[in-house]
Amino acid sequence: MQAIEHRSLESVISAGRAELNAYMAALLLQPRLHTGDAVVVPKDRLRHYIRSAKEQLRGRQGTVQYDAGVNQYMVAFEATDDRPAFEKVIPLANLEKVSD
Known part of the structure; x- marks a missing residue:
């Protein structure tokens, strides 16, 4: 028989927990x-949208109307000259505030 080297279950769980905790902390610290x-x-968050939505959102600045929950x-x-006005509910994780 051949021995198989592997990380212990505890180390895998603790590594996963640390990554999850870092992710959750980042979410909580979002403005x-x-x-x-x-x-x-x-641009790096446009990949979460279908092609038509990407074209609508690319390079456009919007204004927050209200908190749509969670x-x-x-x-x-x-x-704009070539694109109509529209409103869309967008997750906070996909938005970035424009500095004044």
């Missing part, structure tokens, strides 16, 4: 948004 805040969806916000985007 809250307020009505009227200017926001964008950063870390989600209703964001209004104004019309």
Whole structure:
């Protein structure tokens, strides 16, 4: 028989728990948004959307309308020359506040 080297279950669980705790801490430390805040969806987070939504969101700055519950916000985007105005509920994790 050949011995198989592997990490113990405890070390795997503790490593996973540490990663989960870091993720949860990052979520809790995210800034809250307020009505009227200017926001964008950063390029690295556009991959979470279907192609048509990506085209609507790419390069556009929106305004937070209200808190839509559990870390989600209703964001209004104004019309541009080639794209119509629209509103969309977007998770906080996919938004970035535009610095003043």
